[in-house]
Amino acid sequence: MSDVVLPLLVALPIMISVLPLIFGLKYENAGWPIAMGGSLTVLALAVYTITEVAANGRLIHALGNYPQPYGIELVGDELSTLIVLLIGLVSVLVLVYSRTRGPYGNAFHSGYLLLTGGLLGVVLTGDLFNLFVFLEITGLVTYALVASDRSGKSAYAALKYVFLGTIGASLYLIGVGYLYVATGTLNMRDLQGAIETVGYTDPLIQAAFGFILVGFALKVALFPLHTWQPDAYAYAPDSVSAYISALVSTAAAYALIRISFDVFTVEFFLVNDLISTAIMAAASVSIVVGSLLALMQTEIKRMFAYSSVAQFGMIVAAIAVANETAVFGAIIHLFGHGLMKAGLFMAAGILAAVYGARTIDEYAGLANRSPFTAASIAVIGIALIGIPPSIGFLGKWFIGLGAVEAGEWGVAFVIFVSTMLTLAYVFRIIEKLYFDPPGDPHGHGSDHEHEHEHDGAATDGGHELVADTSAVTVGMVVMVVSITIAVVALGFSWELFFDLLAPVLERFFQ
């Protein structure tokens, strides 16, 4: 009976998402408490699901009790519940953050909950067409949220995202259509056997995989299909950037892992050597070019956005390597990257709110003024490079190790190069924050630092640099710092992940 938690996870946020609109007719500020209630519900259900799945194996819920493979089913296994937990965590964290930072308004909070529901649908569905529907829900709400501060730039970014995101979803749908023509089924568990019967080298199957892959490459923003992503992340409101950078591409990458290994299976990659080599090449280019482009940026949010292009390149490369270690690394990196990017974008949002600092040059000397936020950026940045102990290290390490195990030295080398490049751009930020003198010549002595530590918030009193202290609350800084601590603490927890994911990996690579 515990499987009813799966439809609840998807349906509750979507149903709650209409409440801000209804209550908004009467109360101006109804949105935030309702969204918070919804997000906490999701988090509680996510924690329940992951404990349930860890104890008793995967949950399957047939919608409407229709017999399989005709009906749609929701499947919660160890991998999907891990991502569900990430979604629950990040939606609560970002909501605490957006309380003061905005966007405000009931429509935003409706969209926020709807996006949460859509992402949970992507992660939990066991049906390829149903996955398309949820991808579209996620996409449509993301376009709206990117433009939710109603500025011209964010409207432009959203429009670009609309065009490319729609193309991506359409390519995915074409791929699903080909699969349906070839096999006559859309249920993921059923397709696994059906594809084997048709044959892995059947042109229809190969074409289907190609379309699905390119569709998801657009959604996760691999080079050269990434062009929507830096604009969307850079021009969206800071809270929205944190949310979508942590979750939207993550859900698409999750779906790609799910389809690659649960639908097409590892046999497909073994038989179609050319396809895996091509994916590896494309992903490697994405890793290097993403890192290089990140290095060239002067705007902080844009730099983090290009860094995501590189990180997702790594995850896709791990899918093509297709062995247990690499995919394990990809899953850890998926989780870790979500946390790290949420933390980085939230921290960047705090500095932008207080000092108006949006470029690297404007970060000069801010470490003395906002020690907690600056330290968070530094620590998460170091985790992003892949320096232990951190979850960023675990992900990269296992992907690299898997590549070496599979004899793919090229991928391992590219990961190494990207680590060097990441080192370069992260240290540019750290150097500016800690070692460059701030814009004003005086007022960054050690006594000030103690003062900051006492009041806890990343605020500053009475210097020449204009600091808008009212824009930031203690809660926002606490959220960023707790993500930082989590990123480091999870660096010790690879056994936890391994125990959780062992059944999934066993199923993928039996």
Added chain:
Amino acid sequence: MSTDSSSDRPVREDERLDSDGVARQRPAYTESQVIMTTVKVVVPFVLTYGLYMMFHGAGSPGGSFQGGALVASVIIMIAFAFGIDATRIWVSNTILVGLATVGVLIFGGLALATIALGGAFLDYSELLILNAIVELPANEWAKWGMETIEIGGIAFIVAGVLMGLFFLLASGYDPEADSGHTAEVRADD
């Protein structure tokens, strides 16, 4: 709420700039006997046809998407004939938001009710419990469950969202307007 803010906004004849910065010479609304009479004649038939689509959607071609769209088109026709701003005030934001949101709640409510009764999500066979009130076979209950979703859920949502989108587009983009106003009838959910 958005109706208040838009009614005291100057009409575009008064040199209000459109989003591309061009003052359009578009008349706001001209009363036309031909259009008004035509709409008055056509509207009852379109409304009936829309309702027919809705109610027969489960058993014959059609369905609530089409039916809801037809019902929304009734309001859009009235808006063209009698003035968009006047129609917006007449329909009222509350009804638009109410239609779309109540639709979602009916859909989800039925689905969750079958879970509460111990079945699966949208498990119509759980509706057999209502046999205590009316005696019906299982397939009839499945049909009535489907009709509830179609008429109470999807038709409401489609009609509400389409009307909301129409009024949103018609009100135009005003860069000076505060973000709260037009966003209230935002209809993508």
